[in-house]
Amino acid sequence: MAYFDNNATTRPCEGALVSYSKALSGDWRNPSAPSSAAARVRAKLDLAREQLATCLGVSPDTVSFTSGATESNNAVFSYISRHASSDSRVLLSPVEHPSVREAARRYFPGRVDELAVGGSEIVDPSILAPALDATEVALVSVMAANNETGVIQPWEQIAEICRVHGVPFHCDATQWLGKLPSGEFDACDYLSASAHKFGGVKGVGILKAPAEVSFIVGGEQEVGRRAGTENFPGVAAMLAALEEAYSFGKAPILEQARNAFEESLRASIPGVEVLGENLSRLWNVSALLMPRFENLRWVGKLEKMGHEVSTGSACATGQDGPSHVSVAMGFSSEQARRVVRVSGSRETTPAEWSSLADAFRLAYAELQADSSSYEVVSI
Numbered sequence: 001m002a003y004f005d006n007n008a009t010t011r012p013c014e015g016a017l018v019s020y021s022k023a024l025s026g027d028w029r030n031p032s033a034p035s036s037a038a039a040r041v042r043a044k045l046d047l048a049r050e051q052l053a054t055c056l057g058v059s060p061d062t063v064s065f066t067s068g069a070t071e072s073n074n075a076v077f078s079y080i081s082r083h084a085s086s087d088s089r090v091l092l093s094p095v096e097h098p099s100v101r102e103a104a105r106r107y108f109p110g111r112v113d114e115l116a117v118g119g120s121e122i123v124d125p126s127i128l129a130p131a132l133d134a135t136e137v138a139l140v141s142v143m144a145a146n147n148e149t150g151v152i153q154p155w156e157q158i159a160e161i162c163r164v165h166g167v168p169f170h171c172d173a174t175q176w177l178g179k180l181p182s183g184e185f186d187a188c189d190y191l192s193a194s195a196h197k198f199g200g201v202k203g204v205g206i207l208k209a210p211a212e213v214s215f216i217v218g219g220e221q222e223v224g225r226r227a228g229t230e231n232f233p234g235v236a237a238m239l240a241a242l243e244e245a246y247s248f249g250k251a252p253i254l255e256q257a258r259n260a261f262e263e264s265l266r267a268s269i270p271g272v273e274v275l276g277e278n279l280s281r282l283w284n285v286s287a288l289l290m291p292r293f294e295n296l297r298w299v300g301k302l303e304k305m306g307h308e309v310s311t312g313s314a315c316a317t318g319q320d321g322p323s324h325v326s327v328a329m330g331f332s333s334e335q336a337r338r339v340v341r342v343s344g345s346r347e348t349t350p351a352e353w354s355s356l357a358d359a360f361r362l363a364y365a366e367l368q369a370d371s372s373s374y375e376v377v378s379i
């Protein structure tokens with residue numbers, strides 16, 4: 001099966017698997033225990049924190065390990081709500097992941113504003129400064145790259161505007177990390193990511209936050225910021241995955257193969273549209289608005305042909321209604337149900353992209369044939 005759902009999760013990379021099993025069998029002790037063997041695990045954990053911080057371009061005392069981006073995102077809104085004035089508001093892009101949208105709604109009920117994107121999906125930084133001047137804003141949260149379309153937000157500019165206005169800025173970098181350069185994150189006061197999106201294992205993630213931020217209480221782990229026994233094997237695997245991702249670099253060939261796939265689709269399926277095609281996008285994603293047939297039918301056909309693709313965000317699966325990302329881009333509910341998401345990885349070969357394009361062509365022919373035979377039967 002050719003795997004094209006890497007924005008949902010990635011296969012753990014070789015380096016992550018090796019580090020994980022080595023740590024599970026050798027470094028399984030509780031890092032907070034008093035033995036010298038446990039102290040060695042603690043030292044390794046602290047070293048991993050320093051190495052991760054270097055990779056992110058931030059100070060190690062701002063990096064906490066969490067269970068993933070959902071926890072990190074929730075932690076940010078929960079912490080900010082406890083320290084903000086009761087009438088302050090939060091500003092989000094309308095295309096944030098549900099773990100940001102829902103956390104904002106829970107902790108700032110009735111006090112969440114969306115930054116207009118004018119159908120393009122990209123936040124216009126020029127509207128931010130007036131918005132910050134107009135109301136008391138406790139936090140601005142704009143993701144680095146979108147999980148459904150791969151569209152990249154001008155988060156560095158947004159971070160700078162927030163800095164000038166003295167308003168904290170949170171960036172959900174879950175889809176960016178491991179795919180695009182990571183060294184400039186010091187510009188973000190808060191940053192979230194999940195290891196399994198870049199070749200690590202599930203159940204471990206990052207929260208970058210000011211050193212005084214404490215968000216889960218209990219034991220004194222993570223210098224009292226995030227209680228709970230540390231997941232050293234997960235952290236070791238995350239570091240290995242990040243190092244592997246960045247040693248690979250951004251090979252232009254990956255983007256060329258994705259672009260060639262889109263070209264080939266346009267040539268063979270009239271009316272297909274690529275969401276955000278003229279915008280700056282991640283190199284691994286194509287969000288395709290198909291001219292006919294609901295996305296689940298495409299997904300089923302393509303799977304039978306050996307290609308695993310998706311309808312959009314796995315976190316939205318099972319939700320009624322269209323994707324909020326498609327709606328923000330100005331598509332109707334009916335159009336949103338025709339969106340198929342394809343997301344490769346650095347391991348996806350040009351031959352796999354090209355075979356996916358062939359499978360789409362074949363799936364279209366079969367879906368058309370199925371629907372015309374259905375019409376004949378129903379007459």
Ligand code: PMP
Pocket residue numbers: 007008067068069070071097099143145146147172174175194196313314315
């Ligand atoms: N933010 C973004 C942009 C994501 O793509 C995801 C995963 N779909 C998350 C947050 C949540 O990550 P996790 O499920 O690993 O907590």
